[in-house]
Structure formats: structure tokens, C-alpha cells
Amino acid sequence: MARYTGPSCRLCRRENMELFLKGERCYTDKCAIKRRNYPPGQHGQGRSKVSDYGVQLREKQKVRRIYGILEKQFRAYFEKADRMKGVTGENLLSLLERRLDNIVYRAGFATSRTEARQLVRHGHFSLNGRKVNIPSIQVKVGDVLELREKSRKVASINESLEGVVRRGVPQWLELDKDAYKGMVKSLPVREDITMPIQEQLIVELYSK
Structure with a gap:
């Protein structure tokens, strides 16, 4: 099965927030995003204009990386959440939390x-x-x-x-x-999830 094997801290820097992927290290001053608070790569410190699609994509990628799920499985969770009663975005987060x-x-x-x-x-x-x-x-x-x-x-x-x-x-x-x-x-209900997630952006992305 495919999985990401690169540096975990690079993902946090790409999403511009702490995703707590490295356990205790994330609570110390060694956390990469505290030392280099800009995206990785040679153009990381440059300014870039992000489209609406780009904002939605980054939100989806952020949630995927928080829970460590690949795209195919994440899409399956979304489709299951969409078939459930209630708000699709909240259903999605509930399914992820219940893993x-x-x-x-x-x-x-x-x-x-x-x-x-x-x-x-x-x-x-x-x-x-x-x-x-x-x-x-x-x-x-x-x-x-x-x-x-x-x-x-x-x-x-x-x-x-x-x-x-x-x-x-x-x-x-x-x-x-x-x-x-x-x-x-x-x-779990929406109030139990404290990470800054805007699940509606993911719903908008997959609903196109």
C-alpha cells in the first residue's frame, strides 16, 4: 500500500499549521513550523495568490494529513458521509474521529x-x-x-x-x-474537534 515516507514536519510547514504528526516533538521548540514558519521549497517564502479551488484543496489536504489517510480512502469516507443523514462535513469528521x-x-x-x-x-x-x-x-x-x-x-x-x-x-x-x-x-460531535478545520470547503471541493 502506498504511503507518505518523507519528512513529517514538511507537511506541517506546507499547511502552515501544527498537525502534531511527530508526537512530543511538536510541543517543543524543535517543532519545524516554529523555526521556519513558511512553506517548504525554494519558493516557500515568495508571495502567491491562491484561488478558491486552491483554498479548498489545501483544506482537504490538511485534513487528510492530520488523519494520515490517502486520497482514495478519504474520498470513500466523504461519499459515505454524504449518504448519511445530517450535515455532510460534520459526518465526515465524525467518521474520521471514530477510526x-x-x-x-x-x-x-x-x-x-x-x-x-x-x-x-x-x-x-x-x-x-x-x-x-x-x-x-x-x-x-x-x-x-x-x-x-x-x-x-x-x-x-x-x-x-x-x-x-x-x-x-x-x-x-x-x-x-x-x-x-x-x-x-x-x-463525537463537531464541538469535540478542536483542530481549525473548515469542513465546508471540503464539501464544496468534492461537490464540483
């Missing part, structure tokens, strides 16, 4: 979604008592995510749980650090 790798990240077991995806792929978690290794699984209300017994001594997971106070756990999730468990209390 298993995002739950692992948001609950505090990983410092980035990339790390969370790797942990899921390597079989460190169980969902409702069953081992899972598919990052794109959609969770439901009442689902219980648990770190497997053999994985509870993994240093990176324990370090991430120690720093969860700073990052915070969203209201729709519940974390029991001592039991290494997380539970989905409710479905």
Missing part, C-alpha cells in the same frame, strides 16, 4: 496518530475483548479498547499515558489509566 487508530491516539496511548496506527497494526490492543490490528475499524458507543497484557510494559505507551494530562482526553471518551482501558461514551 480505531484515532481512538488510540485521542485516549492517550500514543503521542501521534502515526504511532497509534503502528501500535494497532502490531496487535497491541483488543476491542471488546477481541484482538484487533486494523486501524480503520469504526468504533461504536459502548466499545471498550484495552491494551493487551503483554504490551503493558512497552515504554512508549507508558510515557504517552503519563503525558495525557497535557494533551487531554475528549469528553466522548473515557480513560482508565490504571487498567489500560478506554471506552467510547458517546459519538
Whole structure:
């Protein structure tokens, strides 16, 4: 499967915002966008006029990169959101938030979604008592995510749980650090997504 293997910080600079792709590094002064707050490349510091299409495209690319999803899969999420009842843009963000790798990240077991995806792929978690290794699984209300017994001594997971106070756990999730468990209390709503995302621009882009 194709995936981006280049520098993560380059993506943040391209979108002109912190996407928190490198975990703890993003909270320090080493963060690339804090040191070079302009797009990458030799023309990065030049002025450029962006069309309406360009603005919509950048918004779509930004959300794709936040959640680490390729174009074909992202388009499938949009089409599914468009078929659901309610506001398409909000449905799209809800589907992305309910991915298993995002739950692992948001609950505090990983410092980035990339790390969370790797942990899921390597079989460190169980969902409702069953081992899972598919990052794109959609969770439901009442689902219980648990770190497997053999994985509870993994240093990176324990370090991430120690720093969860700073990052915070969203209201729709519940974390029991001592039991290494997380539970989905409710479905995420638009107010639970704090990243500066203008989902209507994505709807406009795909509706052309």
C-alpha cells in the first residue's frame, strides 16, 4: 500500500499549521513550523495568490494529513458521509474521529496518530475483548479498547499515558489509566474537534 515516507514536519510547514504528526516533538521548540514558519521549497517564502479551488484543496489536504489517510480512502469516507443523514462535513469528521487508530491516539496511548496506527497494526490492543490490528475499524458507543497484557510494559505507551494530562482526553471518551482501558461514551460531535478545520470547503471541493 502506498504511503507518505518523507519528512513529517514538511507537511506541517506546507499547511502552515501544527498537525502534531511527530508526537512530543511538536510541543517543543524543535517543532519545524516554529523555526521556519513558511512553506517548504525554494519558493516557500515568495508571495502567491491562491484561488478558491486552491483554498479548498489545501483544506482537504490538511485534513487528510492530520488523519494520515490517502486520497482514495478519504474520498470513500466523504461519499459515505454524504449518504448519511445530517450535515455532510460534520459526518465526515465524525467518521474520521471514530477510526480505531484515532481512538488510540485521542485516549492517550500514543503521542501521534502515526504511532497509534503502528501500535494497532502490531496487535497491541483488543476491542471488546477481541484482538484487533486494523486501524480503520469504526468504533461504536459502548466499545471498550484495552491494551493487551503483554504490551503493558512497552515504554512508549507508558510515557504517552503519563503525558495525557497535557494533551487531554475528549469528553466522548473515557480513560482508565490504571487498567489500560478506554471506552467510547458517546459519538463525537463537531464541538469535540478542536483542530481549525473548515469542513465546508471540503464539501464544496468534492461537490464540483
